[in-house]
Amino acid sequence: MVEPRAERGFEGPADLHLHSLRSDGTEAPAQVMIAAHRHGIRTAALTDHDTTSGWAEAADAATSLGMTFLPGMELSAKHKWRSVHLLAYLIDPDDPALRAETDRIRASRLTRARTMADRISRDYDLVWDDILAHATDGATVGRPHIADALIAKGLVADRAEAFAHILSPRGDYYVALYAPDPVAAVDLIVGAGGVPIIAHPAGRAGLLPMPLIERLLDHGLAGFELGHRENLDAGRRTLARIARERDLITTGSSDYHGRGKPNIPGEFTTSDEMVQRIIDAGTGSAPVFP
Ligand code: AMP
Ligand code: ZN
Ligand code: FE
Ligand code: FE
Secondary structure (H helix, E strand, O other): OOOOHHHHOOOOOEEOOEOOOOOOOOOOHHHHHHHHHHOOOOEEEEOOEOOOOOHHHHHHHHHHOOOEEEEEEEEEEEEOOEEEEEEEEOOOOOOHHHHHHHHHHHHHHHHHHHHHHHHHHOOOOOOHHHHHOOOOOOOOOOHHHHHHHHHHOOOOOOHHHHHHOOOOOOOOOOOOOOOOOHHHHHHHHHHOOOEEEEOOOOOOOOOOOHHHHHHHHHOOOOEEEEEOOOOOHHHHHHHHHHHHHHOOEEEEOOOEEOEOOOOOOOOOOEOHHHHHHHHHHOOOOOOEOO
Protein backbone atom coordinates (compact mmCIF):
# COMPACT_ATOMS: atom_id res chain seq x y z
CA MET A 1 0.00 0.00 0.00
CA VAL A 2 1.32 3.45 -0.86
CA GLU A 3 1.04 5.81 2.07
CA PRO A 4 0.13 9.43 1.48
CA ARG A 5 3.23 11.53 1.19
CA ALA A 6 2.59 13.73 4.19
CA GLU A 7 2.42 10.70 6.48
CA ARG A 8 5.63 9.22 5.20
CA GLY A 9 7.55 12.28 6.38
CA PHE A 10 11.28 12.69 6.43
CA GLU A 11 14.16 12.11 8.79
CA GLY A 12 16.75 14.53 10.19
CA PRO A 13 19.42 15.71 10.28
CA ALA A 14 18.86 17.99 7.28
CA ASP A 15 21.49 19.86 5.26
CA LEU A 16 19.73 22.17 2.81
CA HIS A 17 22.61 23.87 0.98
CA LEU A 18 24.90 21.68 -1.15
CA HIS A 19 26.61 22.32 -4.50
CA SER A 20 27.55 19.91 -7.28
CA LEU A 21 29.50 20.31 -10.50
CA ARG A 22 26.30 21.52 -12.17
CA SER A 23 27.60 24.77 -10.71
CA ASP A 24 30.83 25.21 -8.76
CA GLY A 25 30.96 22.12 -6.58
CA THR A 26 33.52 19.46 -7.50
CA GLU A 27 31.33 16.35 -7.39
CA ALA A 28 28.44 15.03 -9.46
CA PRO A 29 24.97 15.44 -7.89
CA ALA A 30 24.84 11.74 -6.92
CA GLN A 31 28.28 11.99 -5.31
CA VAL A 32 27.13 15.00 -3.30
CA MET A 33 24.21 12.99 -1.90
CA ILE A 34 26.56 10.12 -1.07
CA ALA A 35 28.87 12.55 0.75
CA ALA A 36 25.94 13.99 2.71
CA HIS A 37 24.75 10.49 3.61
CA ARG A 38 28.25 9.51 4.74
CA HIS A 39 28.18 12.49 7.12
CA GLY A 40 24.91 11.33 8.66
CA ILE A 41 22.53 13.61 6.72
CA ARG A 42 19.09 12.12 6.07
CA THR A 43 17.34 15.02 4.32
CA ALA A 44 19.30 16.96 1.72
CA ALA A 45 18.73 19.75 -0.78
CA LEU A 46 20.82 20.35 -3.88
CA THR A 47 21.20 24.12 -4.32
CA ASP A 48 23.41 24.75 -7.31
CA HIS A 49 23.81 28.35 -8.42
CA ASP A 50 21.15 29.40 -10.93
CA THR A 51 20.35 25.89 -12.17
CA THR A 52 18.10 22.96 -11.34
CA SER A 53 19.82 20.57 -13.75
CA GLY A 54 21.15 18.32 -11.00
CA TRP A 55 17.82 17.57 -9.32
CA ALA A 56 16.92 14.31 -11.07
CA GLU A 57 20.31 12.69 -10.50
CA ALA A 58 20.46 13.89 -6.89
CA ALA A 59 16.91 12.76 -6.14
CA ASP A 60 17.62 9.26 -7.46
CA ALA A 61 20.83 8.97 -5.47
CA ALA A 62 19.33 10.40 -2.30
CA THR A 63 16.24 8.21 -2.27
CA SER A 64 18.20 5.07 -3.09
CA LEU A 65 20.26 5.83 0.03
CA GLY A 66 17.05 6.19 2.05
CA MET A 67 17.29 9.98 2.21
CA THR A 68 14.65 12.62 1.50
CA PHE A 69 15.53 15.02 -1.32
CA LEU A 70 14.45 18.64 -1.26
CA PRO A 71 14.73 20.43 -4.63
CA GLY A 72 16.54 23.75 -4.35
CA MET A 73 18.60 26.38 -6.09
CA GLU A 74 20.81 29.28 -5.00
CA LEU A 75 19.66 32.24 -7.07
CA SER A 76 22.18 35.02 -7.71
CA ALA A 77 21.00 38.52 -6.85
CA LYS A 78 22.72 41.82 -6.31
CA HIS A 79 22.09 44.81 -4.08
CA LYS A 80 24.02 47.71 -5.55
CA TRP A 81 27.49 46.18 -5.92
CA ARG A 82 27.02 43.51 -3.38
CA SER A 83 26.19 39.92 -4.20
CA VAL A 84 23.15 38.46 -2.41
CA HIS A 85 22.32 34.77 -2.61
CA LEU A 86 18.76 33.54 -2.27
CA LEU A 87 18.12 29.91 -1.53
CA ALA A 88 15.00 28.89 -3.42
CA TYR A 89 13.33 25.71 -2.22
CA LEU A 90 10.56 23.79 -3.97
CA ILE A 91 10.38 26.07 -7.00
CA ASP A 92 8.77 24.99 -10.25
CA PRO A 93 11.87 24.34 -12.39
CA ASP A 94 9.87 25.14 -15.54
CA ASP A 95 8.44 28.46 -14.38
CA PRO A 96 8.97 30.65 -17.47
CA ALA A 97 9.89 33.88 -15.66
CA LEU A 98 12.37 32.19 -13.33
CA ARG A 99 13.78 30.16 -16.23
CA ALA A 100 14.29 33.30 -18.32
CA GLU A 101 16.12 34.98 -15.47
CA THR A 102 18.40 32.04 -14.64
CA ASP A 103 19.18 31.68 -18.37
CA ARG A 104 20.14 35.34 -18.45
CA ILE A 105 22.30 35.08 -15.32
CA ARG A 106 24.09 31.98 -16.59
CA ALA A 107 24.75 33.55 -20.00
CA SER A 108 26.15 36.63 -18.28
CA ARG A 109 28.32 34.47 -16.03
CA LEU A 110 29.85 32.91 -19.12
CA THR A 111 30.76 36.20 -20.84
CA ARG A 112 31.91 37.61 -17.52
CA ALA A 113 34.23 34.63 -16.89
CA ARG A 114 35.58 35.04 -20.41
CA THR A 115 36.31 38.72 -19.84
CA MET A 116 38.02 37.90 -16.54
CA ALA A 117 40.05 35.21 -18.30
CA ASP A 118 41.15 37.71 -20.96
CA ARG A 119 42.27 40.14 -18.28
CA ILE A 120 44.09 37.46 -16.29
CA SER A 121 45.82 36.10 -19.40
CA ARG A 122 47.59 39.44 -19.84
CA ASP A 123 49.57 38.71 -16.67
CA TYR A 124 49.38 34.94 -16.23
CA ASP A 125 49.79 31.86 -18.37
CA LEU A 126 46.09 31.05 -18.55
CA VAL A 127 43.66 30.90 -21.47
CA TRP A 128 39.90 30.47 -21.76
CA ASP A 129 40.18 26.79 -22.72
CA ASP A 130 41.97 26.11 -19.42
CA ILE A 131 38.91 27.38 -17.61
CA LEU A 132 36.43 25.51 -19.80
CA ALA A 133 38.34 22.35 -19.01
CA HIS A 134 37.35 22.84 -15.36
CA ALA A 135 33.63 23.41 -15.92
CA THR A 136 31.27 20.58 -16.75
CA ASP A 137 29.27 21.06 -19.96
CA GLY A 138 26.27 23.25 -19.20
CA ALA A 139 27.42 24.05 -15.67
CA THR A 140 26.80 27.48 -14.16
CA VAL A 141 30.24 29.03 -14.56
CA GLY A 142 31.79 31.04 -11.76
CA ARG A 143 35.05 32.29 -10.36
CA PRO A 144 35.68 28.88 -8.72
CA HIS A 145 36.23 27.41 -12.20
CA ILE A 146 38.82 30.09 -12.95
CA ALA A 147 40.37 29.26 -9.57
CA ASP A 148 40.59 25.58 -10.50
CA ALA A 149 42.34 26.45 -13.75
CA LEU A 150 44.82 28.61 -11.80
CA ILE A 151 45.42 25.71 -9.38
CA ALA A 152 46.01 23.27 -12.26
CA LYS A 153 48.59 25.68 -13.69
CA GLY A 154 50.34 25.85 -10.32
CA LEU A 155 49.61 29.58 -10.07
CA VAL A 156 47.75 29.32 -6.75
CA ALA A 157 47.53 26.60 -4.09
CA ASP A 158 43.76 26.46 -3.69
CA ARG A 159 40.48 28.28 -4.37
CA ALA A 160 40.83 30.34 -1.20
CA GLU A 161 44.15 31.76 -2.38
CA ALA A 162 42.70 32.53 -5.81
CA PHE A 163 39.75 34.36 -4.24
CA ALA A 164 41.99 36.30 -1.88
CA HIS A 165 44.06 37.74 -4.72
CA ILE A 166 43.57 37.17 -8.44
CA LEU A 167 39.77 36.76 -8.28
CA SER A 168 39.07 39.37 -5.61
CA PRO A 169 36.53 42.10 -6.47
CA ARG A 170 39.22 44.56 -5.37
CA GLY A 171 41.73 43.15 -7.86
CA ASP A 172 42.47 44.15 -11.46
CA TYR A 173 40.70 41.25 -13.11
CA TYR A 174 37.27 41.25 -11.50
CA VAL A 175 34.14 41.70 -13.58
CA ALA A 176 30.66 41.80 -12.03
CA LEU A 177 27.99 39.40 -13.24
CA TYR A 178 24.44 40.35 -14.13
CA ALA A 179 21.97 39.49 -11.38
CA PRO A 180 18.50 40.77 -10.44
CA ASP A 181 18.02 42.91 -7.37
CA PRO A 182 16.95 40.95 -4.29
CA VAL A 183 13.31 42.12 -4.43
CA ALA A 184 12.97 40.93 -8.02
CA ALA A 185 14.68 37.67 -7.05
CA VAL A 186 12.23 37.07 -4.19
CA ASP A 187 9.31 37.86 -6.53
CA LEU A 188 10.59 35.32 -9.05
CA ILE A 189 11.01 32.60 -6.43
CA VAL A 190 7.58 33.23 -4.91
CA GLY A 191 6.09 33.38 -8.42
CA ALA A 192 7.56 29.94 -9.10
CA GLY A 193 5.92 28.51 -5.97
CA GLY A 194 9.20 28.49 -4.08
CA VAL A 195 10.36 29.37 -0.57
CA PRO A 196 13.01 32.13 -0.55
CA ILE A 197 15.62 32.17 2.23
CA ILE A 198 18.62 34.53 2.30
CA ALA A 199 21.82 32.45 2.20
CA HIS A 200 24.67 33.32 4.61
CA PRO A 201 22.91 36.60 5.50
CA ALA A 202 25.36 37.75 8.18
CA GLY A 203 28.70 37.44 6.43
CA ARG A 204 31.60 39.86 6.46
CA ALA A 205 29.79 42.31 4.19
CA GLY A 206 27.36 42.94 7.05
CA LEU A 207 23.58 42.66 7.13
CA LEU A 208 21.52 44.03 4.27
CA PRO A 209 19.96 47.38 5.19
CA MET A 210 16.92 46.85 7.42
CA PRO A 211 14.53 48.70 5.05
CA LEU A 212 15.53 46.28 2.29
CA ILE A 213 14.99 43.28 4.57
CA GLU A 214 11.54 44.70 5.40
CA ARG A 215 10.73 45.01 1.71
CA LEU A 216 11.91 41.49 1.04
CA LEU A 217 9.68 40.21 3.84
CA ASP A 218 6.74 42.13 2.34
CA HIS A 219 7.44 40.37 -0.95
CA GLY A 220 7.43 36.92 0.62
CA LEU A 221 10.95 36.32 1.92
CA ALA A 222 10.48 33.29 4.20
CA GLY A 223 13.57 33.46 6.37
CA PHE A 224 17.30 33.36 6.94
CA GLU A 225 20.08 30.78 6.79
CA LEU A 226 21.31 31.47 10.32
CA GLY A 227 23.55 28.44 10.59
CA HIS A 228 26.40 28.98 8.14
CA ARG A 229 30.13 29.17 8.78
CA GLU A 230 30.40 32.60 7.14
CA ASN A 231 27.82 34.25 9.42
CA LEU A 232 29.23 36.52 12.13
CA ASP A 233 27.75 36.31 15.62
CA ALA A 234 26.44 39.86 15.98
CA GLY A 235 24.54 39.84 12.70
CA ARG A 236 23.28 36.34 13.28
CA ARG A 237 21.85 37.36 16.65
CA THR A 238 20.08 40.36 15.13
CA LEU A 239 18.50 38.20 12.44
CA ALA A 240 17.61 35.50 14.97
CA ARG A 241 15.69 38.11 16.95
CA ILE A 242 13.84 39.32 13.84
CA ALA A 243 13.05 35.73 12.90
CA ARG A 244 11.67 35.06 16.39
CA GLU A 245 9.56 38.21 16.42
CA ARG A 246 8.10 37.52 12.96
CA ASP A 247 7.96 33.74 13.19
CA LEU A 248 10.22 33.30 10.13
CA ILE A 249 11.91 30.14 8.91
CA THR A 250 15.55 29.71 9.97
CA THR A 251 17.89 27.13 8.52
CA GLY A 252 21.41 25.87 9.00
CA SER A 253 23.51 24.28 6.28
CA SER A 254 27.02 23.47 5.19
CA ASP A 255 27.24 25.07 1.70
CA TYR A 256 29.30 22.03 0.73
CA HIS A 257 31.29 22.47 -2.52
CA GLY A 258 33.14 19.12 -2.56
CA ARG A 259 36.89 19.75 -2.58
CA GLY A 260 36.28 23.38 -3.52
CA LYS A 261 35.79 24.54 0.07
CA PRO A 262 36.56 23.13 3.53
CA ASN A 263 32.81 23.03 4.36
CA ILE A 264 31.65 19.57 5.41
CA PRO A 265 28.07 18.23 5.06
CA GLY A 266 26.23 18.52 8.35
CA GLU A 267 28.48 21.17 9.90
CA PHE A 268 25.25 23.14 10.32
CA THR A 269 21.82 21.57 10.06
CA THR A 270 18.15 22.56 9.87
CA SER A 271 15.60 21.41 12.45
CA ASP A 272 12.80 19.02 11.46
CA GLU A 273 10.26 21.70 12.35
CA MET A 274 11.82 24.15 9.88
CA VAL A 275 12.12 21.50 7.15
CA GLN A 276 8.41 20.83 7.62
CA ARG A 277 7.61 24.52 7.34
CA ILE A 278 9.53 24.74 4.06
CA ILE A 279 7.70 21.68 2.75
CA ASP A 280 4.35 23.17 3.80
CA ALA A 281 5.12 26.52 2.17
CA GLY A 282 6.53 25.33 -1.17
CA THR A 283 4.15 24.61 -4.03
CA GLY A 284 6.32 24.67 -7.17
CA SER A 285 7.79 21.20 -6.73
CA ALA A 286 7.68 18.45 -4.14
CA PRO A 287 10.19 16.76 -1.88
CA VAL A 288 11.16 13.28 -3.00
CA PHE A 289 10.82 10.68 -0.27
CA PRO A 290 12.73 7.38 -0.22
P1 AMP B 1 30.97 33.92 -8.44
O1 AMP B 1 29.59 33.28 -8.40
O2 AMP B 1 31.63 33.66 -9.72
O3 AMP B 1 30.97 35.36 -8.06
O4 AMP B 1 31.82 33.16 -7.31
C1 AMP B 1 31.28 33.05 -6.03
C2 AMP B 1 31.35 31.60 -5.59
O5 AMP B 1 32.65 31.30 -5.24
C3 AMP B 1 30.47 31.28 -4.39
O6 AMP B 1 29.57 30.26 -4.71
C4 AMP B 1 31.38 30.77 -3.35
O7 AMP B 1 30.94 29.53 -2.83
C5 AMP B 1 32.70 30.58 -4.04
N1 AMP B 1 33.75 31.17 -3.18
C6 AMP B 1 33.77 32.43 -2.70
N2 AMP B 1 34.88 32.62 -1.94
C7 AMP B 1 35.53 31.42 -1.95
C8 AMP B 1 36.74 30.97 -1.32
N3 AMP B 1 37.50 31.78 -0.56
N4 AMP B 1 37.11 29.69 -1.54
C9 AMP B 1 36.37 28.88 -2.30
N5 AMP B 1 35.22 29.25 -2.91
C10 AMP B 1 34.81 30.51 -2.73
ZN1 ZN C 1 29.33 28.32 -4.95
FE1 FE D 1 26.26 31.58 -1.62
FE1 FE E 1 26.23 28.24 -1.84
